[in-house]
Amino acid sequence: MSEANASATRITPGNALRPEDIAASDAVPSPEAAEYALWLGDDSLILAQRLGWWISRAPELEEDVALANIALDLIGHARSFLTYAGHASGRTEDDLAYFRREPEFRSAHLFEQPNGDFARTIARQFVVSHYQWELYSRLTHSTDATLAGIAAKAVKEVDYHRDHSLQWVLRLAQGTEESRRRMIAGLKLTWPYVEELFADEPLIDALGGAAVRPSSLREPFDAAVAAVLAEADLEVPAVPGATGGGRRGVHSEHLGYILAELQVLAREHPGASW
Amino acid sequence: MAAPAATQYGSPDVDAAGQQLFDELIIQDSRIEPRDWMPEAYRKSLTRQISQHAHSEIIGMQPEANWITRAPSLKRKAILMAKVQDEAGHGLYLYSAAETLGTPRDKMTEDLIAGKARYSSIFNYPVLTWADIGAIGWLVDGAAICNQVPLCRASYGPYGRAMVRICKEESFHQRQGFEILLELANGTQAQRDMAQDAINRWYAPSLMMFGPPDDDSPNSNQSMAWNIKRFSNDELRSRFVGMIAEQVKALGLSLPDPDVRFNEDTGKWEYGPLDWEEFKEVLAGRGPCNAQRMERRREAHEDGAWVREAAAAYADKQARGAASATEAA
Numbered sequence: 001m002s003e004a005n006a007s008a009t010r011i012t013p014g015n016a017l018r019p020e021d022i023a024a025s026d027a028v029p030s031p032e033a034a035e036y037a038l039w040l041g042d043d044s045l046i047l048a049q050r051l052g053w054w055i056s057r058a059p060e061l062e063e064d065v066a067l068a069n070i071a072l073d074l075i076g077h078a079r080s081f082l083t084y085a086g087h088a089s090g091r092t093e094d095d096l097a098y099f100r101r102e103p104e105f106r107s108a109h110l111f112e113q114p115n116g117d118f119a120r121t122i123a124r125q126f127v128v129s130h131y132q133w134e135l136y137s138r139l140t141h142s143t144d145a146t147l148a149g150i151a152a153k154a155v156k157e158v159d160y161h162r163d164h165s166l167q168w169v170l171r172l173a174q175g176t177e178e179s180r181r182r183m184i185a186g187l188k189l190t191w192p193y194v195e196e197l198f199a200d201e202p203l204i205d206a207l208g209g210a211a212v213r214p215s216s217l218r219e220p221f222d223a224a225v226a227a228v229l230a231e232a233d234l235e236v237p238a239v240p241g242a243t244g245g246g247r248r249g250v251h252s253e254h255l256g257y258i259l260a261e262l263q264v265l266a267r268e269h270p271g272a273s274w
Numbered sequence: 275m276a277a278p279a280a281t282q283y284g285s286p287d288v289d290a291a292g293q294q295l296f297d298e299l300i301i302q303d304s305r306i307e308p309r310d311w312m313p314e315a316y317r318k319s320l321t322r323q324i325s326q327h328a329h330s331e332i333i334g335m336q337p338e339a340n341w342i343t344r345a346p347s348l349k350r351k352a353i354l355m356a357k358v359q360d361e362a363g364h365g366l367y368l369y370s371a372a373e374t375l376g377t378p379r380d381k382m383t384e385d386l387i388a389g390k391a392r393y394s395s396i397f398n399y400p401v402l403t404w405a406d407i408g409a410i411g412w413l414v415d416g417a418a419i420c421n422q423v424p425l426c427r428a429s430y431g432p433y434g435r436a437m438v439r440i441c442k443e444e445s446f447h448q449r450q451g452f453e454i455l456l457e458l459a460n461g462t463q464a465q466r467d468m469a470q471d472a473i474n475r476w477y478a479p480s481l482m483m484f485g486p487p488d489d490d491s492p493n494s495n496q497s498m499a500w501n502i503k504r505f506s507n508d509e510l511r512s513r514f515v516g517m518i519a520e521q522v523k524a525l526g527l528s529l530p531d532p533d534v535r536f537n538e539d540t541g542k543w544e545y546g547p548l549d550w551e552e553f554k555e556v557l558a559g560r561g562p563c564n565a566q567r568m569e570r571r572r573e574a575h576e577d578g579a580w581v582r583e584a585a586a587a588y589a590d591k592q593a594r595g596a597a598s599a600t601e602a603a
Contacts (some may be wrong), residue, residue, distance in 0.1 A: 004498070045348075048351075049343060052339075052342040052343050052351075052355060053342075053343065053361075054356050055335065055339050055342060055355060055359065056335040056336050056339040056362075056570070056574070057359065057570070057573075057574045057577075058574065058578065059574070059578025059579075059581035059582055060576070060581070060582060060585075061362050061365055061576060062334070063578075063581075064359070064362040065359055065362045065363060065366070068355055068356075068359035068362070069359065070359065071355055072352055072355050072359070072447070075348060075351060075352045075355065076352065078348065079348050079349070079352070082348075094347045094348060097348055098346075098347075111437075117577070118577075118578065118581050145386075168356050170588070171584055171585050171588040172581070172584050172588075173589065174588055175583070175584025175585060175586075175587045175588040176578075176580070176583055176584045176587050177582055178580050178583075178584070179581070179583070179584030180414055182580070214526075239526050244518055261343045261344055262343060262344070264344055265344050265345075265346040265404055266346045266347070269346070269464060269465065270461065271462075272346075272462050273457060273461060273462055274347045274348045274350050274454075274457055274458075274461075274466075
């Protein structure tokens with residue numbers, strides 16, 4: 001049995017794989033799989049950090065609850081991916097989250113984008129949830145059993161995120177003139193960062209069946225998103241794509257501030273346990 | 275037993291019969307339900323109490339949310355997010371319970387935003403360090419539980435039932451808070467100092483959460499006669515002190531009150547004098563964070579207005595679309 005297959009498969013079928021299970025398992029990812037786990041873990045971690053801001057500030061109490069739920073799910077996914085990635089270098093999820101420097105993060109630029117107003121947050125979530133659903137539903141077939149296990153839990157949760165965001169896209173697009181104007185603006189601000197999600201990096205070639213090829217997700221993503229936008233009587237924004245570079249550690253100006261806040265306390269007390 | 279219909283309020287016969295039934299239910303220590311006749315003063319007093327409680331949950335989200343983005347481990351971050359989310363949930367149940375008394379949630383929210391409604395003064399203190407998150411869970415949620423467990427038996431059904439669920443979640447929060455402090459107490463010197471400093475700052479405000487001393491608590495007697503309140507402020511405060519005086523030993527830390535002791539003669543825990551002038555000042559809006567908390571609530575409400583309008587307009591369009599589809603069919 002290869003190390004990647006030695007994963008947390010002690011989990012019986014039907015039971016979700018938790019970060020604690022991964023931490024306790026002796027599955028060690030290949031260096032490439034560890035790097036790939038950082039891509040996915042950092043995406044979720046950075047977006048959870050962004051969404052956490054909304055808790056106590058949402059337009060309705062029900063949305064405080066909903067956005068907190070999404071953020072919690074994403075933190076859970078991040079913890080699982082980072083725990084697994086850390087097994088390749090003897091580091092914990094917290095070592096990776098709190099003690100890496102900005103160029104060592106592998107999140108795509110979309111996840112770092114500001115919350116803006118509620119419509120912009122929803123636009124970002126709409127893209128993310130559709131992308132992650134396409135990704136995780138295929139990653140469940142990964143040859144890396146741990147990645148497949150994390151994806152199997154995540155895809156069910158992301159399905160709800162997808163529904164939540166698309167319902168809001170419909171409401172905002174067809175609610176009032178103001179909400180429609182804001183929804184269109186939110187999508188326009190979000191779309192430059194879509195392209196990066198589907199860019200194949202050399203790492204993908206090295207991973208074979210362990211990873212999902214990003215470019216292969218573009219077509220199903222476009223089809224799913226176009227169907228919702230058509231129902232909302234909205235167009236796919238025609239805006240030029242941004243350069244990206246997150247997978248190589250080249251980030252937007254936003255990430256530095258996000259990390260400053262995320263890491264400040266842990267770094268004041270290096271080596272402390274919480 | 276047929277209860278008088280609520281629509282017949284004001285008719286002298288119905289009011290007399292209603293009052294009689296209400297009194298009987300209270301004597302039997304039974305439950306009053308939303309459709310039952312009830313005295314206006316009972317309805318008003320409960321609406322005030324339940325909505326204040328709901329507002330406290332909602333304002334109480336802010337001080338803890340302040341540390342979500344800075345929580346020092348991912349596990350703690352997830353726990354804190356879930357806790358603040360629970361508070362939003364408590365606010366929702368409580369607003370729903372208060373709505374059964376006839377006041378819509380929008381009206382209660384407007385009263386809060388307009389500064390007409392109160393919320394627990396404890397949330398007007400600043401949450402300055404990570405240890406404060408532990409102290410709030412242990413002391414503030416602990417005091418809330420002492421207050422709220424007896425409310426599970428409150429005479430008004432929807433309130434009592436909401437409190438059952440809330441108390442279960444609050445007990446969980448209290449244990450989480452204690453665990454944060456325990457971890458700090460067993461950590462580095464800087465962590466231990468942080469934990470003691472937080473206990474020092476939150477001790478007295480948490481004792482004052484039980485409200486003024488019994489000889490200065492204007493609403494207590496009526497509330498006890500109605501089986502809403504079961505124990506006096508001082509009685510609950512004394513029980514709470516006993517509880518934390520024992521628990522603080524497990525932390526290896528101390529309470530900032532040399533007068534805490536168990537009185538063998540009275541069988542009650544005693545504590546040093548509390549600064550009730552400070553309590554009144556904070557209650558009157560002159561606490562460290564009153565303005566900040568209200569501004570944040572108002573801002574979220576006003577910034578969200580267009581979203582709520584959009585959702586209402588969309589729901590309206592959908593309903594009209596469904597209605598015309600039914601007609602066409």
